[in-house]
Amino acid sequence: MTLEEIIKEKIKRKGPIKVSEFVELALYHPESGFYNHYPPVIGRKGDFYTSSDLHPIFGRTIGKFLDSKKFPVVLEIGAGKGWLAHDILEEYRGEYWIVEKSRIMQEIEKEVLRNFSNVRWFNNIEEIPEFQGIFISNELFDAFPFDLYKNQEGKWFEILLKEDFSHELCPPDEEIFPLLDHYREAEFVVIPAGWENLIEVLSKKHTGEILIIDYGYERDELVRKFPYGSILTYKNHAFGEHFTKNIGEQDITFFIDFTLLEEILQSNGYSDLIIQTQADFLIEQGIMDVLQEYEKISDEKEKIKARLAVKTLIFDFGRTFKVLRGRKIG
Ligand SMILES: C[S@@+](CC[C@H](N)C(=O)[O-])C[C@H]1O[C@@H](n2cnc3c(N)ncnc32)[C@H](O)[C@@H]1O
Incomplete structure (x- = not known):
């Protein structure tokens, strides 16, 4: 059965499903989900690439920062192909833990990181022991399943998917109303499913700092920019908006609401939260000094590659x- 047939069969049995159930299967179905494909989907030959795929200078700059702070443990959740970890580990000497949900991604990470003996893997956040150190992620929170809500003349409805993937509107659960109230100005809103659970479990085991990198905006700006919802799908490096097409073959993601992420972190004991652009962070952490190291090598091609990567990381992605x-104390 294709993934599309599996999902349709499920809807036939159960009736219309939540968008998050659809996205969970489309991205993480153990055999056919987008993140369980071999060869991997991330990278220039895949459907999209991350800052970590672009050039080692991204991970090395972060690695120098982590090493300078002497964190005993770095926990990365959602390591993709493992290149961020690889480049960090060129600079950082402490223990490195990875929580990775996708079996295929974990296999690739183990291959990419085979020369580092200080790395440990976990299949989910429940498995990690208590630790003191830093939690980091790059493009994790945008890779979560999400639910979709529609505001029709001031009244909220949840969008469910029928067997032909057309929409059915139904009244949302009572407990989501206070949250939806923050998005009054929007016509559609994306609410991630699973952020709270991940952060709650993490917070019970973690003291130290957090460093979360992702694309998105604070709530007011997000709603202004995306009144129809901030979903994106990527196929061959092109945007698409029909997340129910090419099931398992395309990424389904969204610009994240940083205000929501901050609220969840705060309610789980994280404080001193600050948001800055990736450009400001990388410059503050000395990416230009790392670039100087590439300027000293004799290979002209390598020099140009490093300069172009910095330009992309600062100006295009930046x-x-x-x-x-932020941090969590005791
Ligand atoms: C967009 S990729 C990011 C890749 C990588 N961080 C990078 O910089 O290239 C998202 C990764 O997060 C993983 N992931 C998503 N949700 C997760 C969760 N709840 N726990 C652990 N890993 C997760 C996916 O399997 C995938 O490897």
């Missing part, structure tokens, strides 16, 4: 991508 930092 404003949409944000860095959220």
Whole structure:
């Protein structure tokens, strides 16, 4: 059965499903989900690439920062192909833990990181022991399943998917209303499913700092920019908006609401939260000094590659991508 047939069969049995159930299967179905494909979907030959795929200078700059702060443990959740970890580990000498949900991604990470003996893997956040150190992620929170809500003349409805993937509107659960109230000005809103659970479990085991990198905006700006919802699908590096097409073959993602992420972190004991652009963070952490190291090598091609990567990281990715930092004490 194709993934499309599996999902349709499920809807036939159960009736219309939540969008988050659809996205969970489309992205993470153990055999056919987008993140369980081999060869991997991330990278220039895949459907999209991240800052980590672009050039080692991104991870090395972060690695120098982590090493300078002497964190005993770095926990990365959602390591993709493992290149961010690889480049960080060129600079950082402490323990490195990875929580990775996709079996295929985990296999690729193990291959990419085979020369580092200080890395440990976990299949989910429940498995990690208590630790003191830093939690980091790059493009994790935009890779979560989400639910969709529609505001029809001031009245909210949840969008469910029928067997032919057309929409059915139904009254949302009572407990979501206070949250939806924050998005009054929007016509459609994306509410991630699973952020709260992940952060709640993490917070019970973690003391130290957080460094979250992702693309998105604070709530007011997000609603202004995307009144029809901030979903994106990528196929061959092109945008698409029909997330129910090419099931398992295309990424389904969204610009995240950093205000919501901050609220969830705060309610789980994280404080001193600050958001800055990726550009400001990388410059503050000395990406230009790392670039100087590439300027000293004799290979002209390598020099140009490093310069172009810095330009992309600072100017192209640098404003949409944000860095959220904070801490949790005792
Ligand atoms: C967009 S990729 C980011 C890749 C990588 N961080 C990078 O910089 O290239 C998202 C990754 O997060 C993983 N992931 C998504 N949700 C997760 C969760 N709840 N726990 C652990 N890993 C998760 C996916 O399997 C995938 O490897």
